[in-house]
Amino acid sequence: MAASEKNVDKGGAAEEAFREYFSSLGSFVVRGVPVKVGGEDVTDVDLWVYTRTNAHSRNVTIVDVKNKRRGKAFERVIWVKGLQVTLGADEAIVATQGAKIAVYDFAQRLDVKVISSSVFDSLVRKYSVGGDRYYAEELDSIWSQVIVDRKSIKARIDEAKSRISFGVNFGALNNWIDEASLLLRVAVERERQPGPITRGAYYLCSLVAMAADYLGRKHVLSDHEMRLDFFRKGLTFGGNDDGDGRRYIEFAEALVTEHLDSTGGAAAKVRTMFYRSIDKSPFGGLIESFSRSNAGVELYKAAIQLENEAFRRAIRAPRSQEGIEGKSVLGLIGDFADIPRRDLLGENAMKSEQPQPPLQPKLEL
Numbered sequence: 390m391a392a393s394e395k396n397v398d399k400g401g402a403a404e405e406a407f408r409e410y411f412s413s414l415g416s417f418v419v420r421g422v423p424v425k426v427g428g429e430d431v432t433d434v435d436l437w438v439y440t441r442t443n444a445h446s447r448n449v450t451i452v453d454v455k456n457k458r459r460g461k462a463f464e465r466v467i468w469v470k471g472l473q474v475t476l477g478a479d480e481a482i483v484a485t486q487g488a489k490i491a492v493y494d495f496a497q498r499l500d501v502k503v504i505s506s507s508v509f510d511s512l513v514r515k516y517s518v519g520g521d522r523y524y525a526e527e528l529d530s531i532w533s534q535v536i537v538d539r540k541s542i543k544a545r546i547d548e549a550k551s552r553i554s555f556g557v558n559f560g561a562l563n564n565w566i567d568e569a570s571l572l573l574r575v576a577v578e579r580e581r582q583p584g585p586i587t588r589g590a591y592y593l594c595s596l597v598a599m600a601a602d603y604l605g606r607k608h609v610l611s612d613h614e615m616r617l618d619f620f621r622k623g624l625t626f627g628g629n630d631d632g633d634g635r636r637y638i639e640f641a642e643a644l645v646t647e648h649l650d651s652t653g654g655a656a657a658k659v660r661t662m663f664y665r666s667i668d669k670s671p672f673g674g675l676i677e678s679f680s681r682s683n684a685g686v687e688l689y690k691a692a693i694q695l696e697n698e699a700f701r702r703a704i705r706a707p708r709s710q711e712g713i714e715g716k717s718v719l720g721l722i723g724d725f726a727d728i729p730r731r732d733l734l735g736e737n738a739m740k741s742e743q744p745q746p747p748l749q750p751k752l753e754l
Contacts, residue, residue: 397524397526397527399456400454400455400456400457401524401525401526402456402513402517403454403455403456403484403509403513403517404420404421404435404436404454404525405420405516405517405524405525406512406513406515406516406517407435407436407452407454407484407512407513407516408420408436409516409517410512410515410516411436411438411450411452412693413516414440415440415441415693416438416439416440417438417439417440417595417599417689417692417693417696418436418437418438418439418696419436419437419439419550419553420435420436420437420525421433421434421435421525421550422434422437422550422551422553422554423547423550423551423554424472424475424476424551424554425551425554432472434451434452434453434472434476434554435451435452435453435454436450436451436452436454437449437450437451437478437553438450438451438452439599439603441602441685441686441689444606444609444685444686445606445609445610446606447602447603447606448479448480449476449477449478449479449480450478450479450480450481450482451469451472451473451476451478451480451481451482452481452482452483452484453465453468453469453472453481453482453483453484453485454484454485455483455484455485455486456486456509456513457485457486457487462483462485462487462488462489462492462503463492463495465483465485466483466492466495466496466499466501466503467499469481469482469483469501470499470500470501473501475554476553476554476556477556480502481500481501481502482501482502482503482504483496483501483502483503483504484503484504484509485503485504485506485509486506486509486510487506488503488505488506521701521702521703522697522700522701522702523700523701523702525700528585528588528699528700529543529546531585531588532546532585532588532589534585535585535586535589537571537572537575537586537589538571538575542572542585542586542589545568545572545589545593546589546592546593549564549565549568549592549593549596550596552564552565557599557600557603557604558604559604559623559624559626559627560627561596561600562597562600562601562604562623562624563624563627565593565596565597565600566597566624566675566722566725568593569590569593569594569596569597569722570722570723570725570726571726572586572587572589572590572593573587573590573594573719573722573723573726573728573733574726574727574728576589576590577728577732577733582706583704583705583706583707584704587704587706587707588698588699588700588704589699590719590722591695591696591698591699591719592695592696592699594691594695594715594718594719594722595691595692595693595694595695595696595699596692597718597722598688598689598691598692598695598714598715598718599688599689599692601620601675601679601684601688602684602685602688602689602692604619604620604623605619605620605679605680605684605685605688606685607619609685613680613681613682616679616680616681616682617676617677617680619680620675620676620679620680621672621676624672624675624676625672671724671725671727672725674721674724674725675721675725678717678721687714687717688714688718690712690714690715691712691714691715691717691718694710694712694714694715695715695718695719698710698715707719707723707733707734708733708734708735716734719733719734720733720734
C-alpha cells in the first residue's frame, strides 16, 4: 500500500522512502529529530542516519529531504551545512527536486552531497511501498493518544529523539534507559497484548542499544577492565568525561585517609566497595553487558531489530522476538526496571539467555 493511501503528504512519503533506502543499506535511521536550543524548538532533522562502518568507527549523516520542484536548493545546502556543524555530524546530504548544475558545484565547496532529481525520483518510487511497517505519522497519531505518567508517549518519544541533537552521550543514554524501563514496566502492567506502550518501549530500547554501541567504540581495543570502568563511571555519573567519576572517588578516598586511616588502607577499601556496590546496583547487568568484547556488533543489531519491531504492524511480544540481540536488550532493561524475566520473556527466560562472552575473548575487527 503506497504512502499516499495512508494520508501521508508528499514530503512525508519522500522522507519515508529515503529512510527505507538508508535502512536497506544497514543503517540505523531516526526520522524527525527535533533540534532544541535553550528549551525552544529551532528546527528538525529529516533523517539522522547512524552507520557502524567497522569495529572502530561510526558515521552520522544528516539528510534534508524536500520533495518540491522549487526547493530553494542553494538555501538548503547552506542550512544543512550549518546544521551538520551544530550537530557534529560526519556528513550532510540534500535530497531535493529541481537542483540546477550550479547547486552541485556550490554544495561541493561546502562538502555537502546533493542527490539529483532523477535519483530522487527513482528512490522514492522504489522505496515508497509500506508493506508491514507503520509510517511515522501513523504511529505518532497513535502515540499521541496514550498517556503514561501524565505525558503522552509521543511527547516522550519526541523528547528522547531531541537528545540526539545534543550528541549521543551518557546523559542521553541514561535518560533513554530510564524512559525505556518506565514504558516497559507499564506495558507489562497494562497491555495484555503488545500495543502502543510496548512499541514505545521497543523504540527507546533501540536508542539505548545504539548509544551503547556508539559510546563503546572508544574502547574497542581496551581490555575488559578498562571497558568495564568506562561504562561503570559513565552510567553512574552520567558524563562522557570519566574524570568526573574519578574525582568523586578520589575525594571520598582523601576524606577517609585524612580523618580515619592515614595508611591508605581504608581508602583502598572504599574504592573496592564502591565498585562492588555499583556492580550490584540495577546498572550492574547493563554495565557488564555493554563492556563485553563483542558487545558492539550485537548492540547495533539489537538497535535495528527493536526499531523495526516498534514500527511493525504485526507487533510481537517481547517473548516472541526472533532476534536474540534485541531480546537480550529487552531482558537487560527489564532487569533494570525490576521486571521478573518470566513476566517479560516467558517462563523459561533466564539471565543466562543473554549472549555470553566467548571463552577466549577476541577483538571485534
